[in-house]
Amino acid sequence: MEVEMDKLVSLCKRRGFVFPSSEVYGGINGFWDYGPLGVELKRNIKEAWWRDNVQMRDDMVGLDCSIIMNPKVWEASGHVGGFSDPMVDCRASKERYRADQLYVFVYIFPAVNHKGEPTEAWLAGLGASPEDAAEAPEKRAAKLAKKFGKPTAPPTVIPYMQIDVADREKVIGPSTEDRGTLTEPRSFNLMFKTFVGALEHESNVAYLRPETAQGIFANFKNVVDTARVKLPFGIAQIGKSFRNEINPRNFTFRSREFEQMEIEFFCRPEEAPEWYAYWRKARFEWYTSLGLKSEKLRLRDHDAEELAFYSTATADIEYAFPFGVSELEGVAHRGDYDLTQHMKFSGKDLSYFDEERKERFTPHVVEPSAGADRATLAFLCEAYTEDEVGGESRTVLKFHPRIAPVKAAVFPLVKRDGMPEKAEAIYRELKKHNNVYYDEKGAIGRRYRRQDEAGTPFCITVDSQTTTDDTVTFRDRDSCRQWRVPAAGAAQALRDLLEG
Numbered sequence: 001m002e003v004e005m006d007k008l009v010s011l012c013k014r015r016g017f018v019f020p021s022s023e024v025y026g027g028i029n030g031f032w033d034y035g036p037l038g039v040e041l042k043r044n045i046k047e048a049w050w051r052d053n054v055q056m057r058d059d060m061v062g063l064d065c066s067i068i069m070n071p072k073v074w075e076a077s078g079h080v081g082g083f084s085d086p087m088v089d090c091r092a093s094k095e096r097y098r099a100d101q102l103y104v105f106v107y108i109f110p111a112v113n114h115k116g117e118p119t120e121a122w123l124a125g126l127g128a129s130p131e132d133a134a135e136a137p138e139k140r141a142a143k144l145a146k147k148f149g150k151p152t153a154p155p156t157v158i159p160y161m162q163i164d165v166a167d168r169e170k171v172i173g174p175s176t177e178d179r180g181t182l183t184e185p186r187s188f189n190l191m192f193k194t195f196v197g198a199l200e201h202e203s204n205v206a207y208l209r210p211e212t213a214q215g216i217f218a219n220f221k222n223v224v225d226t227a228r229v230k231l232p233f234g235i236a237q238i239g240k241s242f243r244n245e246i247n248p249r250n251f252t253f254r255s256r257e258f259e260q261m262e263i264e265f266f267c268r269p270e271e272a273p274e275w276y277a278y279w280r281k282a283r284f285e286w287y288t289s290l291g292l293k294s295e296k297l298r299l300r301d302h303d304a305e306e307l308a309f310y311s312t313a314t315a316d317i318e319y320a321f322p323f324g325v326s327e328l329e330g331v332a333h334r335g336d337y338d339l340t341q342h343m344k345f346s347g348k349d350l351s352y353f354d355e356e357r358k359e360r361f362t363p364h365v366v367e368p369s370a371g372a373d374r375a376t377l378a379f380l381c382e383a384y385t386e387d388e389v390g391g392e393s394r395t396v397l398k399f400h401p402r403i404a405p406v407k408a409a410v411f412p413l414v415k416r417d418g419m420p421e422k423a424e425a426i427y428r429e430l431k432k433h434n435n436v437y438y439d440e441k442g443a444i445g446r447r448y449r450r451q452d453e454a455g456t457p458f459c460i461t462v463d464s465q466t467t468t469d470d471t472v473t474f475r476d477r478d479s480c481r482q483w484r485v486p487a488a489g490a491a492q493a494l495r496d497l498l499e500g
């Protein structure tokens with residue numbers, strides 16, 4: 001089913017998945033906080049990524065680098081010079097837009113000029129999406145129609161300008177003559193600047209990292225010298241990144257502070273195409289293994305003009321979000337570009353010596369670069385389901401058990417006959433292995449619904465039959481099927497279900 005974005009955002013707020021950052025002060029655009037359920041969900045996603053890509057492999061090691069690095073890193077990587085988006089300001093609304101994501105919505109009405117001659121009146125709206133652009137003029141159009149009559153043509157939405165995707169600095173040209181109240185596009189660097197030390201002087205400028213990848217390249221030699229790694233091998237990192245996005249939007253999808261899960265996989269140059277094909281497939285399958293099974297998950301190869309100049313092949317793993325098909329992860333064959341750049345700027349030798357072949361060379365790299373927040377949002381969209389149980393409608397988050405924030409909830413049917421004590425003992429036992437929840441308040445049906453909304457795969461209820469045969473009721477979230485399990489075997493039964 002297709003989830004509506006506002007329904008998902010309101011569920012996330014209501015149930016404590018995601019809150020606007022510093023909301024008591026009116027929030028701050030582009031920043032989000034994960035609540036009690038959200039933090040568990042996102043941690044489970046990051047842990048699944050780390051487990052599957054680092055700990056389960058023999059050819060991968062991890063790193064955790066600092067967020068602020070020597071600013072030369074960002075000169076070498078090209079971020080100081082080129083990490084920018086084209087930006088325009090609207091003088092009328094004082095809004096700022098990314099020019100390559102700006103839409104103009106135009107109505108043309110028949111009108112008369114001051115001499116009484118027939119002419120045309122234009123009504124235009126600007127927005128960061130076609131819907132945004134259409135919103136304002138639709139109301140005003142109704143008023144104009146009363147005055148002038150019907151528009152002469154159906155309204156159209158056009159992108160403000162087309163940007164050369166291979167070289168974002170280059171504006172091919174506006175797609176409308178009517179630039180109206182917009183300033184000329186100019187490039188805007190997306191890195192957050194700060195000062196290190198007491199002096200707010202140019203010489204102390206530093207940046208919050210806009211990606212985690214460069215920390216990996218900067219540590220390439222440290223890892224080779226200390227970790228006994230041999231090509232081919234990868235270095236992985238999960239951590240916060242910061243980009244001063246011009247238009248943060250679509251909930252957590254485009255934030256100014258976000259978390260990345262990145263791998264740099266180093267190999268011999270001639271083996272790079274094979275490793276690229278391997279990671280392109282492996283990373284796609286990782287999402288399906290955690291439940292992104294629908295046709296909404298896609299793999300799109302970049303065509304030649306979309307490729308960065310140093311890349312011979314790049315593919316995006318995309319998801320059809322309610323606001324459009326958008327990137328979850330990029331897998332790029334980056335050649336030896338990054339290590340070569342860092343050698344140039346640092347003056348240090350970052351080449352690799354192959355002991356067996358007695359050869360020295362600069363490894364090539366394949367980079368699968370994912371966003372933890374975008375993955376979390378995709379899993380939320382995929383899981384969101386509205387269905388009917390016993391004639392009653394319910395909202396259920398059908399998370400894969402591995403990423404579900406709470407694995408099981410334990411209930412006493414009623415608060416008497418020793419049921420709470422028994423349920424609590426089971427809860428304490430389960431808690432040793434899993435994140436579980438205990439709830440004794442309210443009607444049992446309501447308690448089930450609350451867990452369905454939190455995405456809890458199993459509920460375990462102690463009821464009157466428990467007092468006679470020492471079994472408990474297990475309930476499956478998706479099918480609502482119920483069956484009985486000996487109380488003493490509840491922990492093992494849950495483990496089997498979660499692993500199965």
Ligand code: ATP
Nearest residue numbers: 253254255258260327328329330369370371373374
């Ligand atoms: P986009 O074109 O959507 O801005 P990008 O191509 O600039 O993304 P990369 O630089 O390839 O993104 O970053 C790798 C990953 O980091 C992305 O696939 C995404 O999951 C995540 N990411 C990048 N920018 C943001 C952001 N502003 N908010 C949340 N996640 C992000």
